[in-house]
Every structure is written in structure tokens, then in C-alpha cells.
Amino acid sequence: MTAPLLEVIDLVKEFxxxxxxxxxxxxxxxxxxxxxxxxxxxxxxxxxxxxxxxxKSTTGRAILQLHKPTSGSVRFExxxxxxxxxxxxxxxxxxxxxxxxxxxxxLNPKWQVNDIIAEPxxxxxxxxxRGAVQRRVDELLELVGLNPEHRNRYPHEFxxxxxxxxxxxxxxALNPRFMVLDEPVSALDVSVQAGxxxxxxxxxxxxxxxxxxxxxxxxxxxxxxxxVAVMYLGKIIEMGERETIYxxxxxxxxxxxxxxxxxxxxxxxxKRQRIVLTGDxxxxxxxxxxxxxxxxxxxxxxxxxxxxxRLERRGGPDGTLSACHFAEERQVV
Amino acid sequence: MSTASxxxxxxxxxxxxxxxxxxxxxxxxxxxxxxxxxxxxxxxFDLNPGDVLGIVGESGSGKSVSSMAIMGLLPKNAxxxxxxxxxxxxxxxxxxxxxxxxxxxxxxxxxxxxxxxxNPVYTVGWQLAETYRAHHDxxxxxxxxxxxxxxxxxxxxxxDRRAAQYPHEFxxxxxxxxxIAMAIIxxxxxxxxxxxxxxxxxxxxxxxxDTMLRLQAETDAAIVMITHDLGVVAGMVNRVQVMYxxxxxxxxxxxxxxEQPRMPYTVGLLGSVPNPASLGxxxxxxxxxxxxxxxxxxxxxxxxxxxxxxxxxxxxxPELEEAGPNHTTRCHRWEHLATVDQPQRLFLHDEIGTVENxxxxxxxxxxxxxxxxxxxxxxxxxxEAK
Numbered sequence: 084m085t086a087p088l089l090e091v092i093d094l095v096k097e098f099x100x101x102x103x104x105x106x107x108x109x110x111x112x113x114x115x116x117x118x119x120x121x122x123x124x125x126x127x128x129x130x131x132x133x134x135x136x137x138x139k140s141t142t143g144r145a146i147l148q149l150h151k152p153t154s155g156s157v158r159f160e161x162x163x164x165x166x167x168x169x170x171x172x173x174x175x176x177x178x179x180x181x182x183x184x185x186x187x188x189x190l191n192p193k194w195q196v197n198d199i200i201a202e203p204x205x206x207x208x209x210x211x212x213r214g215a216v217q218r219r220v221d222e223l224l225e226l227v228g229l230n231p232e233h234r235n236r237y238p239h240e241f242x243x244x245x246x247x248x249x250x251x252x253x254x255x256a257l258n259p260r261f262m263v264l265d266e267p268v269s270a271l272d273v274s275v276q277a278g279x280x281x282x283x284x285x286x287x288x289x290x291x292x293x294x295x296x297x298x299x300x301x302x303x304x305x306x307x308x309x310x311v312a313v314m315y316l317g318k319i320i321e322m323g324e325r326e327t328i329y330x331x332x333x334x335x336x337x338x339x340x341x342x343x344x345x346x347x348x349x350x351x352x353x354k355r356q357r358i359v360l361t362g363d364x365x366x367x368x369x370x371x372x373x374x375x376x377x378x379x380x381x382x383x384x385x386x387x388x389x390x391x392x393r394l395e396r397r398g399g400p401d402g403t404l405s406a407c408h409f410a411e412e413r414q415v416v
Numbered sequence: 417m418s419t420a421s422x423x424x425x426x427x428x429x430x431x432x433x434x435x436x437x438x439x440x441x442x443x444x445x446x447x448x449x450x451x452x453x454x455x456x457x458x459x460x461f462d463l464n465p466g467d468v469l470g471i472v473g474e475s476g477s478g479k480s481v482s483s484m485a486i487m488g489l490l491p492k493n494a495x496x497x498x499x500x501x502x503x504x505x506x507x508x509x510x511x512x513x514x515x516x517x518x519x520x521x522x523x524x525x526x527x528x529x530x531x532x533x534x535n536p537v538y539t540v541g542w543q544l545a546e547t548y549r550a551h552h553d554x555x556x557x558x559x560x561x562x563x564x565x566x567x568x569x570x571x572x573x574x575x576d577r578r579a580a581q582y583p584h585e586f587x588x589x590x591x592x593x594x595x596i597a598m599a600i601i602x603x604x605x606x607x608x609x610x611x612x613x614x615x616x617x618x619x620x621x622x623x624x625x626d627t628m629l630r631l632q633a634e635t636d637a638a639i640v641m642i643t644h645d646l647g648v649v650a651g652m653v654n655r656v657q658v659m660y661x662x663x664x665x666x667x668x669x670x671x672x673x674x675e676q677p678r679m680p681y682t683v684g685l686l687g688s689v690p691n692p693a694s695l696g697x698x699x700x701x702x703x704x705x706x707x708x709x710x711x712x713x714x715x716x717x718x719x720x721x722x723x724x725x726x727x728x729x730x731x732x733x734p735e736l737e738e739a740g741p742n743h744t745t746r747c748h749r750w751e752h753l754a755t756v757d758q759p760q761r762l763f764l765h766d767e768i769g770t771v772e773n774x775x776x777x778x779x780x781x782x783x784x785x786x787x788x789x790x791x792x793x794x795x796x797x798x799x800e801a802k
Contacts, residue, residue, distance in 0.1 A: 134617035134618070134619065134620075135617055225771065229771065229772055229774075230771040230772065230773055230774075233773065236774055240774045240775060240776040241774045241775050241776075242705045242774075244705065245705070245772060245774060245775060248772075272474040272475055272644065272706070273474065273644060273685060273688045273689055274474060274685055274688045274702040275701065275705070276688065276701070277687070277688035277689070277690075277699035277700065277701030277702075278699075278701035278702075278703075280690070281698050281699055281701060284698070299617065301618070302647075302690040302691065303690055305690060305692070305695070306690035306694065306695065306699065307690075329692075339619055340618060340619060342622075343618040343619045343621065343622035344647065345621075345625075345645060345647025345648050345650065345651050346647050346650060346691065347646035347647045347650050347674065347686060347689045348650055348674065348691070349650045349651070349670045349671050349674050350671065351650075352647075352650045352651035353651070355651075357622055357626070359619075359622050359623055359626055360619045360622075360623070361623075363587045363589060363590070363620070
């Protein structure tokens with residue numbers, strides 16, 4: 084086993100909730116991420132899934148130190164990122180990049196595509212003769228399937244899928260080794276989405292990138308990931324190899340989530356049994372005691388309210404890591 | 417089966433055998449400074465009681481505009497042509513006021529975003545009661561009781577307490593239930609649901625779809641389900657219509673369309689969705705971008721992106737042709753498509769190196785939205801042309 088590229092240990096990110104009034108006081112804490120741990124190896128894709136508000140995007144940003152983590156540790160190639168200053172972090176930013184969800188908001192509308200992609204190169208002092216930056220920009224545009232002749236156009240002239248490609252080209256400019264992909268395809272139409280997914284896969288093969296793929300679309304995550312972690316209310320409740328998670332999920336929430344995904348196949352859809360959860364996700368300001376899923380779980384017992392289940396291997400050596408007292412395999416897809 | 421005689425209104429002719437809702441050659445055009453936006457072109461469908469019709473398409477395919485045209489909710493500058501008949505009664509050409517007796521009472525709508533379709537300054541119960549009182553001459557108290565009943569019907573716990581709350585006190589899923597309650601409170605025969613679950617998480621989406629199907633079975637209303645999610649369509653509807661570039665390109669029973677698509681666009685759309693069978697393989701997306709509705713490509717609107725494109729496709733747009741029982745397609749080459757084994761492979765190509773031109777370029781010259789550099793991979797089109 085090679086050394087992990089990224090190690091996240093017990094990552095916690097809390098946001099204070101301020102009250103009203105002239106002197107705002109903290110009246111509570113949003114526990115967005117509460118103790119998330121995982122490792123990522125070079126060339127690997129970890130899919131991070133969950134519903135809105137479960138903390139998956141915050142996790143991605145806390146890794147990049149875009150949100151300073153409240154506690155816990157993030158190690159990139161053995162170097163601790165959480166204690167570094169902005170200045171110390173800067174050289175490392177070459178290796179760690181992010182692609183944002185909304186291709187309409189993440190590109191400066193006043194800049195030409197050329198400048199957008201060249202900016203990271205300039206910030207990090209691209210070496211070499213004049214014209215090298217230009218050549219690199221053209222190379223990147225071609226790499227993501229855009230015509231280099233259109234480098235002088237503005238973002239509004241491109242469609243959503245093409246803009247996302249520009250965002251990817253910008254992230255690739257410095258030859259990163261690890262990319263956080265924060266819902267990179269969820270704002271796109273299906274036919275365009277598939278093109279971006281293919282592109283990401285091909286880039287990974289060519290350049291040996293490691294991805295943290297944050298998404299709520301379980302079918303896309305299944306397609307692209309090697310391993311999958313499922314989050315619920317700020318915690319990873321199940322994690323494992325892709326096929327194990329999808330074929331033999333152990334945690335009731337994973338089972339419900341997977342059974343709720345509609346499949347584009349009428350015959351299978353009619354056969355399937357759906358686990359319909361009742362109620363809504365509780366507020367992260369005041370999460371339930373013990374297991375955070377217990378308020379919506381059909382298996383919940385007294386112990387679930389008292390003792391928080393640990394994320395550990397349950398049900399045999401080839402099972403998943405799951406955080407449930409009553410973890411049990413069940414086929415749902 | 418509900419019949420026209422059940423209707424208390426006398427403005428509807430009784431004993432008619434016409435379908436519940438019959439849309440024929442519907443076209444919607446918006447004149448703009450840049451030219452006419454042809455949002456919907458020649459859309460036709462019939463809806464009978466108990467039908468669940470799915471309309472699928474990507475953004476800009478005209479699916480929402482056609483539903484707004486049926487409801488008479490389009491802005492004044494829209495030019496609506498064709499006929500929309502509800503139980504034989506023509507709806508197109510009616511003024512906003514003349515449409516009022518039909519809305520909610522006969523045809524109601526569920527909008528996509530439950531955040532914006534409810535009024536934030538009135539309680540949920542008040543808004544529901546208002547909808548009921550618009551069509552029933554009852555006391556406020558009776559209308560309130562009806563509102564509570566409707567909330568209970570859509571599965572909101574403690575409906576009497578919840579009715580007195582404001583929309584911001586509800587979660588996204590609960591708010592969408594309120595919108596559904598509002599759509600069914602007057603017991604309509606047709607419910608048009610425009611992307612009802614797009615803004616919701618999957619587990620909540622499952623709850624909402626469940627509720628809609630239960631209500632449909634209880635009330636025997638016909639549902640038009642507009643969505644971009646092929647999965648939602650597969651699980652919910654019995655007939656499906658695929659829209660592209662403002663018109664219907666394929667229509668048929670859901671199993672036939674999913675198993676034997678007869679239009680390359682449907683094939684491409686199905687190949688774009690990751691499913692367990694595609695694991696470890698590349699997805700087969702459609703190259704290029706959807707057409708601009710101001711400047712449509714000549715001939716078939718899908719021709720610039722189609723792997724099976726032939727000369728004739730650039731010349732004229734085909735009519736909807738019968739490709740099986742109840743199954744129609746708007747494609748010159750559907751017979752050829754039917755002979756292709758694994759049609760999704762037609763869309764395979766190298767992702768890196770194929771060069772796409774910006775959207776504006778494609779809009780200005782719709783027939784050349786793609787350009788392939790000689791140095792890198794080629795579209796499967798070349799292979800297919802041989």
C-alpha cells in the first residue's frame with residue numbers, strides 16, 4: 084500500500100449562529116461537519132454523497148482550508164495543513180485545486196477565458212520564455228475539449244457545460260495532484276453532464292489525479308468513484324468500496340437513500356421496493372443525541388439515543404465501514 | 417371514469433366523448449429584438465382520465481412553456497397558435513379572466529420551486545382556503561376546514577396546527593406538499609406538474625412522488641409530469657413524450673420508448689445517464705449543445721448533433737411517423753436506427769481533443785455547432801457514413 088495522498092482525521096467545522104441585536108452574541112452552533120475521517124490515495128476517487136445540508140461541501144472546503152477547520156487534522160503528503168498560515172499554504176495550492184458547482188458564478192464575467200485560465204499560472208510565477216503561458220492556456224483549452232481559437236471570448240458566450248470545462252481547465256493549469264470536485268455536474272443538463280463526467284475520468288487516467296467527488300447524485304457518484312462515503316448530518320455513516328456500498332449497503336440510511344434513487348428503466352422501477360423515510364433531516368444546530376439518524380430510522384432502539392455508533396467494519400472482512408448498532412446487509416438497487 | 421356530466425358547470429357541453437385534454441398543433445412564439453423565439457412548435461397530445469403522461473426534455477426544450485400555454489399563464493407578448501381543448505372546450509384565445517373558471521377547478525398546476533410559488537406573508541391555511549373559495553361559495557370557516565383536510569391528504573402531520581403557520585416554517589419537502597395540496601383542493605381532472613421534485617433531495621423526492629401517485633389513484637385525475645429526470649419518468653408514467661428544440665421528437669408507451677428508442681436523441685439521452693450497466697465504461701453523451709430557439713438548424717433540429725445524420729436531415733424536418741403501436745418518432749432515419757444493435761455506441765467518441773465551439777457561435781450558425789480537429793479523434797459519424 085502506498086502512502087496516502089490525503090489524510091483527514093476527525094475533521095470538525097462549526098459555524099456560530101449569531102443572535103439579533105446591536106451586540107450579536109453566539110446563540111448556537113451549526114455543527115456542519117462533526118468528526119469526519121478518511122484517506123485518499125494517489126489516482127483514486129472518493130465519492131462523498133449525502134443530501135443537502137449534510138456537510139459534504141463544507142468538508143471539501145475545510146480540506147482546502149477555504150473554511151478554517153474548528154478542529155481535527157488534514158494532512159496532504161504528510162504535511163499538516165490546518166496549522167499553516169495563508170503564506171505557507173500558497174505553494175501547496177498548486178497541488179490542491181477545486182472545481183465549483185455553479186459554472187455561472189465561478190468565472191469572472193469581465194475576464195476573457197484566456198485570463199481566467201492564465202491567472203493561476205501568473206500567481207504561481209510561471210517560468211519559461213514569453214509565450215509559454217499562452218501555449219499552456221491553449222493546451223489546456225484543447226485538453227478540455229474547447230477550441231483554443233476562442234480564448235479571447237467571455238464566459239457568457241459559452242454554454243453551462245462549456246463553462247464547467249473552463250473551470251476544469253483553470254483547476255488543471257498548475258498540474259495539481261488532488262482535486263476537490265464540488266458538485267461539478269449538478270447544474271448541467273443530462274446530455275452535457277455525461278460529457279463532463281467522461282472528461283473528468285479521462286483526465287484522471289492521463290494525469291493520475293486524485294479526486295474528492297462531492298455530489299448528491301448517487302448514479303453519477305457510482306459511475307465515477309472507487310470508494311464512496313455517505314454523510315448524514317455532518318458525519319460519515321458508511322464508507323466502503325463502490326460496489327460493496329451499492330450492492331450490499333449495511334446502514335439503514337444508505338439503504339433508504341439508494342432505494343430512493345429513480346432508475347431510468349421502467350421494468351426495474353416497477354419491481355423495486357422503495358424505502359420511504361418519514362420526516363425531514365433534523366437541524367444541525369441541535370442534532371439528535373446518540374445516532375443522528377435515529378429520528379428517521381425504522382430500526383431505532385433505546386441504545387441509539389444513548390450511545391453513538393462508531394464507524395467500524397461490521398458484517399465480515401469484506402463489508403463496509405458503517406456506523407449503526409443494527410447494521411445489516413440489504414439489497415436495494 | 418369521470419364523465420362530463422359530473423361537472424356542475426353548465427358551460428361545458430355534456431355527453432361529449434372528446435378526450436379530457438386535447439392539445440393540437442400547439443406553437444408558442446415570443447417576438448424579441450433578436451428575432452422570434454420559437455419556444456414550442458407543433459406539439460400535440462391527448463390526455464384521458466387516469467393517464468399519467470411524462471414530458472421529458474432538457475432546459476430550453478419547450479416543456480414548461482407548453483404547460484404554461486395550457487394554463488393560459490404566458491405573458492401577453494407570447495403568440496400562441498393551435499388548439500387546446502378541455503373536454504371539447506377551446507381554451508386557446510381566452511383572456512386571463514375567461515380562463516379563471518378552469519384554473520385549479522379543472523386544470524391545476526404544481527410548480528417547480530416551492531420557495532417561490534407560495535406567498536411568504538400569508539399562512540399556508542389562508543392560501544389554501546383562498547384557492548378553495550375562488551371556486552366555492554362557502555364561509556371562511558368551511559374553507560379553512562377544507563384546507564386542513566387537504567393538508568392531511570398530502571401527508572402533513574398535525575394539519576390543523578400547520579395550517580396556521582407561514583411557508584418559511586416548512587421544510588422544502590413539506591412546502592412542496594402544500595403546493596400539491598393547493599393543486600388538488602378543488603379536485604381538478606388534470607394536474608400539470610412542472611418539475612415538482614427537481615429542487616428536492618432524493619429521499620424527499622421519493623416521498624413526494626409517492627404522495628402524487630397515491631392521490632392520482634384516489635382521485636383518478638390525469639397527470640402531466642414534466643421533468644428532465646428519466647428515472648422519475650420510468651417509475652411514474654405510462655406514456656412519455658420526449659421534447660427537443662421546442663417540439664416532440666418521440667412519443668410512446670414508457671417501456672417502448674426506453675427499450676426501443678426510435679429517435680437518436682432519446683438514445684443519446686438514455687446513454688447519458690449513468691446506470692449500473694454502464695459501470696466501468698464511458699458514458700455516451702451527445703456532442704454539442706441544444707439549439708438556439710431563435711435560430712434553429714435547417715431541417716431536423718437535432719441534425720447538428722446526430723450521429724446518424726444524412727443529407728435529407730438538413731433539408732426538411734420530418735413529421736411524426738408511426739414506428740410501432742402508439743409509438744411515434746420524428747426522424748428520417750428511425751428505420752435505420754432500428755437495425756442498429758446497441759445504438760448507444762453511435763455516440764461514442766474521445767472526450768479529450770474533440771473541440772467544441774462556444775454556444776454563441778453555435779447559435780449564430782446552428783448547422784456547424786461542432787468542429788473536430790484532425791489531429792485528435794473523430795466523431796463516430798464518419799464511420800457511420802460509410
